[in-house]
Amino acid sequence: MRLTDFAHAHIPAEAEAFRAEIRAFLEREMQDIPPVVRADSWMGYDAEFSRKLGAARLIGITMPKRYGGREAGAFARYVVSEELLAAGAPVSAHWIADRQSAPLLLRYGSDTQRERYIPGIVRGETYVCIGMSEPNAGSDLAAIGTRATPAGEGWVLNGRKIWTTNAHRSHYMIALVRTQDRAENRHGGMSQFLIDLKAPGVTVRPIRDLSGGEHFNEVFFDDVALDRDALVGVEGNGWQQVMAELAFERSGPERFLSSMALFHTLVDAVGPKPDALQAFQIGRIAAKLIALRAMSLSVTAQLDAGEDPAWAASCVKDIGTALEQELPEIAQLLTAIEPRVESGSDHAQVLAYLTQLAPSFSLRGGTREILRGILARGLGVR
């Protein structure tokens, strides 16, 4: 198979069966949520919603039953995820814990860690953020300087993280930090720790984004004491563990459905009789969504089979985020409706909101330029 071949994957019937269940839940729980709130997509925070979703056993569905999961397959998770995203459900409280932290703990965590954290995640009550970037380590993630130093039975943590989504609302952070100096092997000497954000020495400061919202944060660690059990996985293996997570993070439907709320309001703003340009542009977006969904499902199958589709995941994310960003650009071309904040029609407000949010789509989770570098390396030119 060539690198650019995405083996066709079909959602199996037992996974497709989850669609009716999640749609019924959304029908019930989303009726009072207006489009501009839906536009927040997986950045929308609603602890009550997450608890209800957990109570309906729709979080952590791939987890073992002993932790409250349903031992469902990767495609079932895909179906539930895409339905939540398409509806603009406010899932951010639990999203990262469900997507990354629980699978990470299941794979690398100790029995104690699994038993302590996974059941709360599955109930939609335990929220986890991911600490990666630092002021001097953004795209060059290996340049991180936050450091855990051995002390007694455990470690002491010093440094700071930045651009950490939801740190101000999360109970824990899983952070990539240094446990050794930057060695000749630039990807060695890093480890993952699970940090209680209520611990003494942790300060979380929200950073206001350009739209006035607060999604990301700066997090300071001043002599934070970590016990021995805070280490996740193997000391020094942090980079490899993080890279394994990234394929999950980069290939999912949240990489092309972030602007779905706008696609919905746009279709209604245009109405049932589109002109030639409107029909063309709306169909063009839909065609790419259909193709991206096929690619994303293919990566899901590869992940499920234990393969490492890092190249394919980067490909999905780069094409997908470009599409998410293009949607507000196209929407403002197709009607005379001007963007509005606070007042105005649903479409005007969603347009305003997503136009402002769109630049972040190709920054979070790895920039366009980093992804294209990964693609080029896979092609054998780098």
Place this chain on the structure above:
Amino acid sequence: MKDMFEETIERVLTDLVTPELIAAAEEGAWPQALWQAIEENGLAVAATPEAQGGVGGSWHDAFVLVRAAGRHAAPVPLAETLLVNWLLGLAGLDAAPGTATFATATGSMDQGRFSGTLNEVPWGRSAGHILAASGGESPMLVLLPCSDATISEALNTAREPRDTLVFDAVEPLASAPFPTGLPTDALLLGGAMIRSAQIAGGLARLLDTAIDYANQRTQFGRPIGKFQVIQHQLAQLAEQTAISAAAAETAFAASEQAPDSLTIAAAKAVASEASGQGAAIAHAVLGAIGFTYEHSLHFTTRRLWSWRSEFGSHTHWSQQIGSTLCEGGSRNLWPILTSA
């Protein structure tokens, strides 16, 4: 069966489809040895049931054959013949002997004889038979000998025949009513589907060619592939290749019982858009040498520049989808997209 098909066709086409062969075909030569090898390996009837004289592969399996035909710029109506023989199989008719093509224009049947002006027929002058539809309230699929038509010749940008065939009260070799479930625009949909897979193959060839060139061509003391600006263009070409192939295969997989409108529209829209962008990147990377007739890059780019327009352009298929979605309103938007 997919792997076996791909292995076989790669072997046949790699051996036989040389730049010299394609250039000769552009001057009107018919590559008989190539077609003979295709027939001997059963590739033209790969997706036709055994009972109708085929190999019995699925239509989804045939995707790799059509894509390979595009990748190698094979100057024969292989994709067209595969499509015709598959549709004949759906209608319960035997596979056409030899080469076959099809028409999207409809004609009319009168007392068992077919009349009509069928324009933009791929390989009309070279094909043995043509599959066409008669319009009216009870449409028929008819298979006609091309030799019974008056032919006006035309060529696309790659000098592939795109002819007009006029039939005047010709008795079909075979005919059958449209099978239940086969959309009346099945031939247009089929054409769009095979072109989208050929485009995916063509883009894969452009990517291979551009990568090889970027690794070999040295400027400023290093291979140009070491420059980030080239790397990022190649990454985008790879993305266009990947999304076109995924969209095309999805259409083939969804069309097992009959051509599936939504996924075919998506595939042709995506592939048509990718054609122009992909060709532009390949030409940018290869520079002046890629603009010569001597270099074989143009055998692919000149095909992409026509294939994207054939059987419905990017605009045509996007508008089909857009109109359907707007008509359904936001409430039906996601259910329609997930039906693909």
